[in-house]
Amino acid sequence: MMNTKYTPIIGLEIHVELKTQSKMFCGCSASHFQVEPNTHTCPVCLGLPGALPVANQKAIEWCQLIGLALNCRLAKESKFDRKNYFYPDLAKSYQISQYDQPLCYQGEVVLKNGHKIGITRVHMEEDTGKSIHKKINGEDQTLIDFNRSGVPLVEIVTEPDFRNPEDVDEFLKTLRQIIRYLDVSDADMEKGSMRLELNMSLTSHPELISGSHPQFPNYKVEVKNINSFKYLQKALVYEFARQAEILDRGETPVQETRGYQEDVDKTISQRSKEDAQDYRYFPEPDIPPMVFEEKDLENLKKLLPELPQQKREKFTKTFGISTETAWVLTESKELALYFEQAVKLGEVLKIEAATIANVIKNKKYDWQKLSPEELITKLKQESSDKVSDEGALGKIIDEILKNNPKVVEDYKAGKVQVLGFLVGQVMRQTQGKADAEISNKVLRQKLK
């Protein structure tokens, strides 16, 4: 960041909407993106009198899988709580969430640079309806769409372990990747199936916040309404500068919630500490507490698919691929699976994993347009077309050397770099079919 006088202390709160078939507490379809308003509703998600929530077991399982993937501990006993507040799109006037017994806690994600980001908790809750502000007959109106009301939402809270925006960016991309590997959410910022909030404060004494008894600054600013990873970076930069300027004046920034406004690239104050809501949390009496046996939790672990980190390790160890290439190949689950399938097919035809990896990485072929079979067939063809016969190449090379006496002279005078030119000539003569390695070898022999 621009100012080295201060170190930022950043924590994140991420909401991820699960793509379960049904909602969190009723049987309604959970899909709500571009769906006719108020068509996926029932007494439960409309908050009608007398309606009761019944918890979606699949969603709970998926929340636990996210926790496992983030190296969290899973609670043996957990429960739902009511978070009471008023908002027109909150049908029951409380949100069913988790307060003091989240499903998952104490996790950790290790970044490329070795920085460890602690995961405070991962818990399950429900989404609210959506307010739509519209002009109807010239009047400002607010309409409410309850299709989203009750859609399962997982909240992931990190420790304030970030010290720079780059780590935040990498963490979020890693998290999104993990969630997509788990196939439990689209984690799409644009569709709102992934939402971000951050909290930030600055310190001029970074030594105080490390160690076992960290002393954090006496204020914290929350920033909401961040609609993309890019805006998050901008919000971080803006907020850093804003807080640094206040601290430079010898003042302390106000503890408050601010909203990022992308049109002006600023954060704007929304609510100060004094107006902080008291959510009057208490255990949700309509849903019995959850108790998980050791056996249940062990079975859950078996459901965990191979995650990007494991795939990368496998790729580098078994296939001898560079770490950098492994990162590229694990960018998406689809690509990683594609690569694995291609390697399997390639094995039979003696095409090396490294060759396949390079072809994909260098984008020689667009993997999304070719099936693994097609890719392997192409690669096989390339290798069988190759002119690798030393005798045949020798004849071509003799011809080239004869036609380029000046170059041969240069080479013999010690200008070995002209070899590249000669290899190029061989390729030209063979329309690229010559095996580069063998051509090189023959050329050297003949030039001796």
Next chain:
Amino acid sequence: MPKKLLTAILSCRQLLEKNKMQLNQLTLLEALDGLKKKKFTSVELTQACLDQSQKFNDKYNIYLTFNDNAFTQAKQADAEIAKDPKIFERKPLLGIPYALKDNFLTKDLRTTASTKVLDNYIPVYESTVSTRLKNAGAILLGKTNMDAWAHGSSTETSDYGPTINPWGEKRLPGGSSGGSTAAVASDMCIFAIGSETAGSIRQPASWCGVTGLKPSYGRCSRYGVIAMASSTDSPGPIGKTIKDAKYILEIIAGEDEYDGTSIKEKSWHLNSLEIKEKIRVGIVTDYFLKDAEKGVNETVLKAIADLQKNPNLEFTDVSLLDPKYAIAVYTILQRSEVSSNLGRFDGIRYGNDRSFFAKEAKRRMMFGAYSLSSGYYDAYYKKALKARTAIVKDFEKVFTKVDVLISPTSPCLALPLGATQGQAMFGEMQDILVEASSIAGLPGISVSCGFVNQLPVGLQFIGKMKDEAMIIKLAAYYQTITDWHKQKPEIK
């Protein structure tokens, strides 16, 4: 059949013959028998109940809304009975008219919970309990008055005025299911459904001299019942006899996929009502309050003396935690849950706006919001939860020594109209003998066991969690050796 019962049935038949239009006075089992044997039709039975209601509802203020389709449904029931003599195997309540407390949602039929907030609320779905009754063929006559939002023990806090106790023109029926118990007592129906959070079935059953059965928490689904205190709300039957109540309970009980707190396992096993084995009965000495109304404790002791004649019943005195703790715990938990449950009634999607809330509901919401607010949560709500556990344990302990508990239902007789005025804790004081078992989720029954100043006295049986069978057995035995439940008030 015991001789006493036989004479009772005979006398009932004589009464019927003498007074042909009195079908509404039949018990559920009698009415079913008559329908099966085609002695009368469902139309006649329904008409008798409606006639009674038409004559006296204005005065007693029992029904808030009538089901206009009751008569048509009775006709359909008669057609079904005529067509298929075995129909009762599939529809065990076919053609039986009943009254439903107005906090059970009824699709397309106004449901107010006796609050003006829901004055014009027409539900779009039906409660599980009333759905099961409908599927069993029962005919809904109408929705009965209650304390607004079920907040009370008098039915006097209804936004539609108090219900009058059929046993005394100037007396309260108790509550909150006062409309339902009064409907049964005045024969405006064959049976009724109520709901109890802490006393709301047993206490008005006691004051109205009818049989009220509060099942174990979770035995009957809460789906479609306007929530009061979600952690103790329990729907249950109100009948003219315990056998009626048992019959209804078997139909409305059972797991419901729409209620995550409903009891999963199948209903209880009760093959015979006969007492063949030894049963240990605990007399809860702490529930015979020193300042109980004169005559109440004595009447209950007399009932116990009647029961003691059965050699299979072994009586011992037992002691429970002082009931005053239950009041404190209940007051905090219930108000807290109320403050959250009533939040949805904002008038945005349905119902009237918040200015329609009456005093009692507002008082409870404020109390609850306070006890849940940060800084007070630990001192009130959390502590109350701990005390609740202590109460549950207290019952568990006593149930290692005895199989069933017995005590008065209410320390007093039906109080006069106006008794709730200026009494913020009125309900809690009236429910002092039923709150602890409600908090613990235990099943309980109140049956009539005598009269003091022409007002009924209630005898209470409390059972172990999920052990409705035991209390039903004892209550049924009591009703075979006594006639108190057959006494009828003079309705005029």
